[in-house]
């Protein structure tokens with residue numbers, strides 16, 4: 436019953452003292468977009484476009500892609516849609532793009548790095564996004580995955596803007612990008628932290644290994660430190676710094692993230708009501724105290740316990 440009650444709250448995400456927190460959906464298909472549009476989300480914070488490329492022997496054409504992007508933009512009816520360019524490789528292999536013989540695929544040619552071996556994939560995708568923008572009159576936000584350096588951020592932004600895409604960002608999911616977030620933010624309009632990969636790379640622990648789940652936890656204080664550094668850089672630059680990894684859907688983590696200065700949270704749309712409630716029960720100052728409690732811990736388990744103990748009583 437509580438879930439039903441929470442689902443009825445369609446207010447925009449905000450802290451108890453009115454600081455806005457974007458609550459967005461992670462999607463992979465046009466059908467997901469349709470579903471997300473039926474819920475009270477501000478928009479889509481992560482459109483994982485690789486879903487369009489999976490289980491195919493050749494890349495989808497510019498026309499095929501443009502049709503899907505236009506459908507997604509129309510479904511959301513002008514709400515914000517952050518489209519991530521192809522993130523193939525590692526846990527998302529593609530028959531026609533990724534090399535099957537990489538010894539360390541998670542450290543290999545994946546995500547934006549594919550521009551080194553198959554630059555036409557990114558060019559076609561950006562052209563298709565620009566087509567969809569022209570056709571619908573709706574401007575998507577566009578971001579690249581697996582950016583490691585400010586130069587990569589600049590190169591991606593240059594390519595995207597050359598196609599007429601105006602709001603350009605990158606994912607921060609490689610520790611180097613988090614450590615150098617200020618220089619990266621100087622090149623782009625926004626950043627979005629991918630906490631699944633950020634935790635994997637900070638902790639040097641394969642995200643698909645169940646045995647390592649305690650190490651790869653987002654609650655590891657070292658991971659929280661890098662999120663804090665990135666959010667701080669966003670605030671200093673006056674640019675959005677969101678989180679689109681699965682951790683954003685945990686209501687306790689969501690309060691911590693808001694306390695660290697994260698400006699939006701993107702998650703599976705089913706998680707939004709509980710996150711909206713948890714965020715709305717804390718002022719920004721209280722969220723900062725919850726974040727400080729987590730950052731002060733020396734293990735993942737202690738960090739979560741400390742955050743829970745610092746939450747407002749009704750959450």
Ligand code: PEP
Pocket residue numbers: 481483522608628629630631632633679680681
């Ligand atoms: C992440 O790495 O946290 C992320 C959002 O992207 P993906 O899970 O698709 O790698």
Ligand code: MG
Pocket residue numbers: 580608629631632
């Ligand atoms: Mg990722």
